[in-house]
Amino acid sequence: MSITRINIGPIHPSTHGVCRLVVDVDGDTIVKVEPHIGFLHRGVEKLVENRMYMQCPPYMEKLDYVAPMSMDDLYVGAVEAALGVEVKERAKYVRVILLELQRLASHLFLIGSVGNDLGLMFTMFMWAFKDRDLILKLLEEATGQRMFYVNMRLGGLVNTLPKDFEEHTIDTLEGLEKRLKKYQAFLEKNPIFIERMKGVGVLKKEDAIDLGVTGPVLRASGVRYDVRKNNPYYVYRELNFSEKVLYDGDNLARFRVRILEMYESMRLIRAAFEKMPEGDEKGMPIRLITPKAKNRIVVVNREVPRGEGLIYMVADPEKAYRLSIRAPSFINLAALEHITKGARIADLFAIFGSLDLVMADVDR
Amino acid sequence: MKIERNKFADSIFEMHEKGFTYLVKITAVDYQKYLEMVYIFRNLESIEENTLEIDLDPSDLWMPSITNYYKAADWYERELQEMFGVEIKGRNAKRLLLEKWDGKGFPLRKNFEWNKQYETME
Numbered sequence: 001m002s003i004t005r006i007n008i009g010p011i012h013p014s015t016h017g018v019c020r021l022v023v024d025v026d027g028d029t030i031v032k033v034e035p036h037i038g039f040l041h042r043g044v045e046k047l048v049e050n051r052m053y054m055q056c057p058p059y060m061e062k063l064d065y066v067a068p069m070s071m072d073d074l075y076v077g078a079v080e081a082a083l084g085v086e087v088k089e090r091a092k093y094v095r096v097i098l099l100e101l102q103r104l105a106s107h108l109f110l111i112g113s114v115g116n117d118l119g120l121m122f123t124m125f126m127w128a129f130k131d132r133d134l135i136l137k138l139l140e141e142a143t144g145q146r147m148f149y150v151n152m153r154l155g156g157l158v159n160t161l162p163k164d165f166e167e168h169t170i171d172t173l174e175g176l177e178k179r180l181k182k183y184q185a186f187l188e189k190n191p192i193f194i195e196r197m198k199g200v201g202v203l204k205k206e207d208a209i210d211l212g213v214t215g216p217v218l219r220a221s222g223v224r225y226d227v228r229k230n231n232p233y234y235v236y237r238e239l240n241f242s243e244k245v246l247y248d249g250d251n252l253a254r255f256r257v258r259i260l261e262m263y264e265s266m267r268l269i270r271a272a273f274e275k276m277p278e279g280d281e282k283g284m285p286i287r288l289i290t291p292k293a294k295n296r297i298v299v300v301n302r303e304v305p306r307g308e309g310l311i312y313m314v315a316d317p318e319k320a321y322r323l324s325i326r327a328p329s330f331i332n333l334a335a336l337e338h339i340t341k342g343a344r345i346a347d348l349f350a351i352f353g354s355l356d357l358v359m360a361d362v363d364r
Numbered sequence: 365m366k367i368e369r370n371k372f373a374d375s376i377f378e379m380h381e382k383g384f385t386y387l388v389k390i391t392a393v394d395y396q397k398y399l400e401m402v403y404i405f406r407n408l409e410s411i412e413e414n415t416l417e418i419d420l421d422p423s424d425l426w427m428p429s430i431t432n433y434y435k436a437a438d439w440y441e442r443e444l445q446e447m448f449g450v451e452i453k454g455r456n457a458k459r460l461l462l463e464k465w466d467g468k469g470f471p472l473r474k475n476f477e478w479n480k481q482y483e484t485m486e
Contacts, residue, residue, distance in 0.1 A: 038462025212387050212436025230411045324391040334439040
């Protein structure tokens with residue numbers, strides 16, 4: 001037995017960002033993986049301490065550039081809780097619609113890149129990204145931006161939804177639902193895909209809890225916890241959200257949980273359109289905010305596509321005295337060492353891909 | 365819940381026994397006169413959360429490690445060592461978390477100015 005040390009990264013196509021992995025292998029079995037992070041560290045938590053509350057959403061969006069709106073919503077949610085601002089009833093529905101569209105876009109990104117990571121080449125990538133683009137187009141229609149929306153204001157949103165947005169969304173979802181079935185069949189009927197996903201990178205329930213993993217990774221290991229269900233915000237309770245849980249804890253389960261979540265997201269969007277009340281969804285213009293923090297310490301959590309995002313904020317009247325972000329990718333990457341122990345080196349990036357990490361979110 | 369540091373180990377044991385087995389977050393806040401450590405735990409069966417807060421004197425910054433009970437604490441503790449200069453005692457791995465920081469001082473402490481050029485140590 002002799003151990004060889006391999007360096008992977010920092011720039012590597014499969015790390016989805018800038019991450020260096022130092023891998024000790026015995027033959028082709030992984031003994032230890034040590035992630036080296038920090039290449040994208042910008043010190044967001046420090047920057048926020050020196051800016052007014054509503055100057056910060058653009059920084060927050062760059063934390064998770066695959067699903068920017070959800071991080072924006074997490075931050076604005078924390079500020080709303082600190083300043084004691086009520087969200088308008090219609091705005092709650094609109095936010096749910098936009099956030100679930102964002103979740104669809106984010107999970108489509110995973111479906112596309114997982115094929116790429118496994119060496120299935122480009123077909124799945126192109127298909128998934130075409131669909132992702134349709135959703136980005138919808139978000140552009142609603143917010144005016146294609147990628148970094150900065151669309152949240154205290155109590156509501158910047159833009160009202162355009163008139164035919166509902167029609168466009170329902171049409172797009174109809175097409176997406178059909179194609180998603182096709183994609184899943186395309187991947188799961190492929191013996192190579194199944195061989196590299198099923199039974200690979202198993203994370204048991206007790207270990208998942210101990211390692212503190214979150215989001216779809218936690219639910220794929222059989223833990224029934226979703227913030228939208230267990231600590232519901234906005235109108236998830238009214239829309240009868242049900243969380244998706246699988247019990248195998250392997251790559252395939254992590255992949256399937258996300259597919260199931262996508263169907264649930266589509267159902268939520270349709271239900272939200274049906275139940276949405278008439279009215280106004282515009283938030284406060286920035287200049288009208290009279291800063292007086294009601295609550296000194298705020299803890300807010302939201303289910304962002306990668307897992308549970310949480311903000312612990314100590315609020316001053318005009319800006320955050322301290323803002324601490326629990327980034328879902330950070331804690332999922334910390335579990336990589338445990339999951340890959342004993343796996344084949346070839347499966348390293350299959351496992352890495354199934355965790356769906358965004359490096360900007362890890363480094364903050 | 366505010367507790368003293370010398371009762372911390374017992375509280376962690378108790379917390380783990382009571383079913384608060386999921387560590388949500390470890391963070392710290394620098395209030396200048398003292399530094400507050402915040403540990404948030406969750407019970408995934410009953411969906412309850414519990415917070416432990418420990419005040420540390422700036423001249424005596426150390427905490428015992430809780431990685432024996434919660435593996436999730438590992439990266440949070442490394443982050444705190446680097447960002448706040450809180451020494452975490454009883455850890456096996458000594459490596460810091462981020463790669464490229466070669467400066468002096470602890471970035472998330474209040475006496476660290478955010479827009480100033482800091483000399484790097486050799």
